[in-house]
Amino acid sequence: MDLIEQYGPMLLRGFGVTVLCWILGTIFGMALGLVIALVQRYAPRPVRWLIQVYIEVIRGTPFLVQLFVLYYGGPLVGLRLDALPAGLLGLTIYGSPYFAEIFRSGFRAVPHGQIEAARAIGMAEPAIIRRILLPLGLVSALPALVNFSIILTKETVILSIITVPELMYQVSRMSTETFRYVEANLVLALFFWLLVETISRLGRRFERRITQHLIERT
Amino acid sequence: MFSIPVFLESFQPLFWAARYTLLISVLGIGLGLVIGTLVCAARLSPYPALRAFGGLWVSFLRGVPLLVQLLVFYYSLPVIGIDIPATAAAVICVGVCASAYISEIWRGAIAALPRGQTEAATAIGMTPRDTWIRVILPQAFTLSLPALVNELILLVKASSLVSVVGILEITRASQAQAATTFRPLEVYIAAACIYLAINLCLAALGRYLEHRTAV
Numbered sequence: 001m002d003l004i005e006q007y008g009p010m011l012l013r014g015f016g017v018t019v020l021c022w023i024l025g026t027i028f029g030m031a032l033g034l035v036i037a038l039v040q041r042y043a044p045r046p047v048r049w050l051i052q053v054y055i056e057v058i059r060g061t062p063f064l065v066q067l068f069v070l071y072y073g074g075p076l077v078g079l080r081l082d083a084l085p086a087g088l089l090g091l092t093i094y095g096s097p098y099f100a101e102i103f104r105s106g107f108r109a110v111p112h113g114q115i116e117a118a119r120a121i122g123m124a125e126p127a128i129i130r131r132i133l134l135p136l137g138l139v140s141a142l143p144a145l146v147n148f149s150i151i152l153t154k155e156t157v158i159l160s161i162i163t164v165p166e167l168m169y170q171v172s173r174m175s176t177e178t179f180r181y182v183e184a185n186l187v188l189a190l191f192f193w194l195l196v197e198t199i200s201r202l203g204r205r206f207e208r209r210i211t212q213h214l215i216e217r218t
Numbered sequence: 219m220f221s222i223p224v225f226l227e228s229f230q231p232l233f234w235a236a237r238y239t240l241l242i243s244v245l246g247i248g249l250g251l252v253i254g255t256l257v258c259a260a261r262l263s264p265y266p267a268l269r270a271f272g273g274l275w276v277s278f279l280r281g282v283p284l285l286v287q288l289l290v291f292y293y294s295l296p297v298i299g300i301d302i303p304a305t306a307a308a309v310i311c312v313g314v315c316a317s318a319y320i321s322e323i324w325r326g327a328i329a330a331l332p333r334g335q336t337e338a339a340t341a342i343g344m345t346p347r348d349t350w351i352r353v354i355l356p357q358a359f360t361l362s363l364p365a366l367v368n369e370l371i372l373l374v375k376a377s378s379l380v381s382v383v384g385i386l387e388i389t390r391a392s393q394a395q396a397a398t399t400f401r402p403l404e405v406y407i408a409a410a411c412i413y414l415a416i417n418l419c420l421a422a423l424g425r426y427l428e429h430r431t432a433v
Binding site: 056057059060061062063064065066068069072073074076077154155157158160161168172181182185186188189192193195196197 | 219220277278280281282283284285286287289290293294297371374375376377378379381382388389392393396401402403404406407409410413414417418421
């Protein structure tokens, strides 16, 4: 009980940072991923190649190593960031290629006839993106988007290694002070299990709500 | 600034450490295959208790971050009186975590087989056991090969986390190297290059298998 009193606020703050990292990382990563997917659709070939290289590099290397390059290697080229901004930037960069691929396959699922029809009635390309490609593509990308944002929740614990004060970091601090490594980590594991299960349940409900019109029609 | 000689020099100790990365990933996926097959069998079995256990196994291991699993496992071992080398503990942990994903891969592959296969096997009088061993499993294995290679790529990346419990694989070696040379940028980029090289090779293997199995 003393433990809760003593470490409760610290853990709560850590949880706040975890949620913050997760939400901001998801939003920024999705935004960057969307930009990448759109650029890949419309940009000239050399740009597309460059982006493909970026995607391969980020997807082929561990998140932890990316964080190390950013946080410890960054200052050598003048990129001096605190742990939290570095972690957020890292999450954004790490998530962006996965989100980009999800958006890309979402866009590919938009029937080509829809886009041709829009062109035929004289819609401009930006309007086609805004009114046809995005709304239709996003709906088919939704399950995968929800899925990947859940995966990102689990990646946030890796930020503790570069000393972002999120939940895992606070738990390790508490366990080194109290020597209760097993209990602390076990509780953390159970907590994450509950969190991920809850989020994925909610995600599935949300998904069903958004895609309901597709099911009713068939 | 970025120094090419430092960058090139940092490869040597990392190559040595890459063996551990490969060892942990390959043994991890091997163990994951064994446990994953059992878990998948439990999930498809007619006994509700086994099915529930399999379901819990998969949901727990997929819901908890690998880093947390590693620490739980690593710190609990001495408490329950088991003394094994850190590398073995890492392999077990990575393998157990992979088993959850592999059992889902298996389940997907088995579900993707046309029902007619089972029906045909039953029609020509094969026992359920023979049907599984000679008809379903071989085909499911071929179907799931690309996904398994994908899982191996994930494991290579995930194995960077075992550096936290002190195993000298690529990431840990690069940390040590960065600490002695004070050139973290070059060293960590070199580490990233090695991971990338391993994973690009594996991805090529995956594409080859996919190409071959997609008849």
